Amino acid sequence: GAVVSQHPSWVICKSGTSVKIECRSLDFQATTMFWYRQFPKQSLMLMATSNEGSKATYEQGVEKDKFLINHASLTLSTLTVTSAHPEDSSFYICSARLEGAYGYTFGSGTRLTVV
């Protein structure tokens, strides 16, 4: 149980375009999901906490107008990288916590390459 699915697993886009990444909890409802970014050979950096039905909470230094987060249902959160630039190329990973459980389940990640 407690599976989190991310789509797409990889994407290449042109500089200046926007890219949407989906994060779904397949067998449970998640009122809270988390978005992380990971650069090569570095740790995961928390970008924002996505709350169902309300605005996301962004970590310090993360541009909320560039990384749009929508958590419209209890099983889906989306991250849109707007006006992508090569420096946005990274591994984006989402996570969700099963209510009442202790573990945070992570998706398999999305590798974004901006050319």
Add this chain to the structure above:
Amino acid sequence: DAKTTQPTSMDCAEGRAANLPCNHSTISGNEYVYWYRQIHSQGPQYIIHGLKNNETNEMASLIITEDRKSSTLILPHATLRDTAVYYCIVRVATSYNTDKLIFGTGTRLQVFP
């Protein structure tokens, strides 16, 4: 900011126990310690977590010092498939009524034959 410090890398012989240390000297009384591991280009995998007491599950054991300022993850019989980056994480509360995991830099464990 991460509340944990770990060695950058460690080696372990296959079949031997791997002991991965973690310092979290600023941990608060109600903050849990979590361990995850990440194999290259995959999402992190949950291993174990604890608050005060030592914990054991089918994957590993977690030893937390009495003052809670450090802990050790033990993989009792390491295999080649245990080669990964291991993250020691403190789960912190937020001002908006939820918790979040803040990752440290992790330990790259290399298990060799």
